Amino acid sequence: MSLTELSQPPTESASSTTGTRPKICILTQYFPPEMGAPQARLSELGERLIDLGWDVEVLTALPNYPTGKVFEEFDPRQPHVHQVGRIRTVRVPLYTAKQGFTKRIRCYFSFVRGAKRYGPKLCQRPDLLFVESPPLFISYAAKYLAKRWKCPFVFNVSDLWPESAIRMGVVKPGLATKMAERLELATYRRATAITGQSDEIIASVRERCPQVQTQVITNGVDPSRFGPEHADDEARQLIGSEPGPIFIFAGLLGLAQGLNQILDLAKSLDASTPGRFVLVGDGPAREDLEKRIERESIDRVKIVPAQPRERIPALLASADVAIISLGMAIPGAVPSKIYEAMASSLPILLIADGEPMRRIEKSSCGLCVVPGDRKTLVAQFIRLANSPPLREQLGANGREAAEKVYNRNLIAKRLDKFLRDLLPVLHC
Template sequence: MRIALHTQYFAPEPGAPSARLKSLASTAMARGHDVCVLTGMPSYPQGVIQPGYGGTWKRDEVDGVPVFRSYVYPSNSLRTLPRVASYSAFAASSAIAGLALPPIDLLITESPPLTTGPAGYFVAKAKRAKWIFNVSDLWPKSAVELGVLTGRRAIQAAERLEAFCYRSAWMVSGQSESILADIHHRFPAARTVALLNGVDTQLFGPHLRDEHLKSTELGGGFVALYAGLHGLAQGLRQLLDAAALLRDLPEVRIVLIGDGPEKEALIADALARGLHNVRFLPGRPPVEVPALLASADVALVPLRGAITGAVPSKVYEAFASGLPVVLAADGEAAEIVESSGAGLVVSPDAPNEIASAIRSLYESPERRAAMAKAGRVAATSRFDRVASANRFLEVVEHEWAKGQ
């Protein structure tokens, strides 16, 4: 097949969608498919176009995959209008740029943002291609749960757009079983298939642990590490509250690596409260993250409240790195951590429970070692990203063959 991936975020940008789709592209090429990517100029998560990019159109290549880039209005603002402008600008520009793609048989559109849906539908129709709508977060449901989307009319409009995408797609894929269950419950006619985030078990691993890196970059001691976006959904303020409860353990420090719209406010809050056991580091290129993660002692994966279907890719990366997880979430993510025996699950928005979990793991090296081993086993046997991509492609190839 001739496959195009349509996404606002792609390498060199960090994050789960970029990593997952990059892996999907390379896996599809290894299976003999022709693959290209339709995406935007890289600006995530800083909200600034990266050097070497810009303008309205650019063609480049990532790991041998042709990439067609169109205009984006860069923004990492939490305010509604800049976010809508950013999403809408890419939807419009990619709809136009998509007409210049080479002939394709299949277009896979990534959501969120939900606005990519109509653009993907338009391009697929224009190119006479099958269309898969890929859902990594349930919009607008998760946006409503986070308080980002408010107002009855706005919510109803977003729900109508969501329904259009599910009903128009040839297939709907999702990043967790709970996302797919939610879609199937509301839209039983939709053909669904899993495309789990997973993890590159060759890229992440405990063998990358580096004590020198730990002492210089992470500050030494017992490191509880958060690496990822500093945004609303992550609820990172609860980590600062947990740090305040751990002042009596001078060896323990909470380290946060990454960028995002909440970072400046978090740094200001930590300084105002005198949290000397908290360390902030700027975002790192994806290639540097595995060694940093493996050099920590515990991985922190918080979420703000209940977000339907959310399974952060950080869970899988910690598993593969041989790092015990402290997960502040419920739902499918909690089930995965508990069933794997690879960490501790606490309630979301409960800093006292996060602090207690970190304290417990700090005091028990044997328990940490057992969880680390269990996590690595789970990553390689259940959550390998290439294996997940292959399972997805097998289903798509089978369905495609039935229609030929």
Template sequence: MKFLILTQYYPPEVGAPQVRLQAMIRELVAKGHQVEVVTAIPNHPLGRYFPGYKSRMYSWEISQGIKIHRTWIYPAIGAGLKRIFNYLSFTLSSFWGMMKAGRPDLVWVESPPLFLGWTAMVYSCFRRVPFIFNIADLWPDSIIDLGLMRNGLAARMLYMAERAIYNRAKYVIAVTQGIRDRLINSKGLPARKILYLPNGVDTEMFRPSPVDMQLAADLGLAGKDIILYSGTLGFAQGLGSVLEAFQIIRDSHRQMVLLMVGSGSERNKLQQMAQERNLDNVRFLDPVPPEMINKYLSISLAGLVCLKDLELFRGARPSKMFPIMSCGKPVIFCGRGEGARLVHDSKGGVVVSPEDPTALAKAIADLAGDGETSKQMGLNGRDYALKYLSWKRIVGEWLNQLESRQNDGNYE
């Protein structure tokens, strides 16, 4: 089968969608399918074009044997009009990239942003090719729940667009059971139209490895107990409470350091907060390629995953927890719902109430003081990742779902 992937986010950018899509594509190709990608000029999460890339309407390249079509985007981060222009610019320009690609059997659309569904609908009508709509985050629900948009006229228009996209899509893909349930119970989609493709992990790239003493020395962190947060520093993560937790344990655990690797709309605010509170036990580093995360985890006591305390996130299972588990490190999960249940079921870490700095400080101190329990959690997480979270298994099961729908006559 020939797949055409439409996504605003793709490597060399660093982030959950980029890692997920590249891993999925690798498995599709390994199973004999053909894939092309239409994506933007790399600019996220820095808000500027990456070195080596220029502002062009269209260009193409070959990466890891995949033809990638890149179209113009207005680079921006954060919220407001600039970010809207960022989304809409690629929504418009990406159609040209799709027309330059070969005619596929199926178009895969990565959302967010929701707007790419419009591009897919136009292309689908023009080329008479079905599209599937992959929902990694429910829009506009999430941006309204996060307080980034009022529930007014603009929101109603987005809900109308959402319904139109779901109606026109051949299938809609949910990445969590929570999203699947919401699509059925709140959005009214029939279960037969929904495919399930949860986040996974490359268990070969992310695997237990010896402590990288050179990296620790280069960072000036040799001999420190490191808690690693790697990923987007955004509003949805509620990371202010993490800094508060490290303020609580600063004096009692002088060897404990929070290492925050990433970028995002909240990074400047978090850095300012750390400076104002004299948190010398908090370090910020720029994003690193996925293959480097293994090295950072090797020098860490545990990996941290956080979400704000919102009902919407009860149905989330953040992909950043899976490399932690696959590398044999315990997960400290600050959240509720599906992600918390996964950590509990795997016995691969500890669960803390979201946005509770006192509880988080205690969990960190307990892990640091019990090396045997910490080690066993890491082993449990690695075992769980190998059994249930490998991309080879997950993509294979998803393809079986797709094939089953074809055989049932539900695929056109």
């Protein structure tokens, strides 16, 4: 799209009270073509909201995650407007950074500046602003845009920040985190309503802000995109032909995932025990993992480069077990990989506790181990590796949960009802 086209004033929104389709703007720093759980969740929810009668627009950053470099097809100095699926997407420039706490903070605030500068110029005025957090600092842009557009905003909390950052050791408790906690609380109180991806997140919000309307909107999956029938030769070749069963991890190779636990498990297994591990993805921990595998000759573990999102169903379908790991308890965090494994009829070996464990146990779709419990982890691995009937039963239970509980169509309808129930209040 040319700069001339970009400079054209957007069409003003008609009020939803006139009977036209209500307009929603999703404000998020991360969106496809970037890969990741928030990106996939928001784009798929946006498409479903269109089907449910909304006009959907996204205000986001130039794509740069996880490399920290703006994708080659985008000019890093200019805003860009294009279609992602059926969603009109407005992208703004920002300072990009891959590592370093100070640089990441600068990145977050540069997106805030870009959203405030270009949002009113390039976006249609919405009836409702739906804001994705983290990063928490996006709330500065949310409050500015809501005031500028004279529309309320719904704040979607995918991660309790700064609490999660403190737990992961990214920041230390102090003046900065206290200021962030005040910003968090002020944002919750300012929002018209708050949604969250887990029961723990919403319980935390309700405890501190009981007067604000809240709703659990979990992550989920499109079951039609996953399943054993999606396996193909290309995926099998990528995983390799060595004897299995194959335990697959597909996602961000990050610090929070605690992936050294998988390497520890692989090293501890007796030579007679079947099974191997395939880690698919990229991220800040990948280089260290590769070096350790080579240094310690951990031949049961193979790392495969990150694959396009559309290839993940085939990779999961070509494996036997999904292994999902967190290095520590992070309040409210539920890995989205759980739902994709469920839909793929894959049994799950979960290294985590808290809400992820409760969801797995409630669906009876996997075996769970508390992080750091190496003895139990080995025992649970051996159970799954040696029992095809157990794997089949757990996988079938997971598929049922994906269809009846974590189906994105059902989740979108729940969100649609929650947002529409707000509209009479918003326009009274």
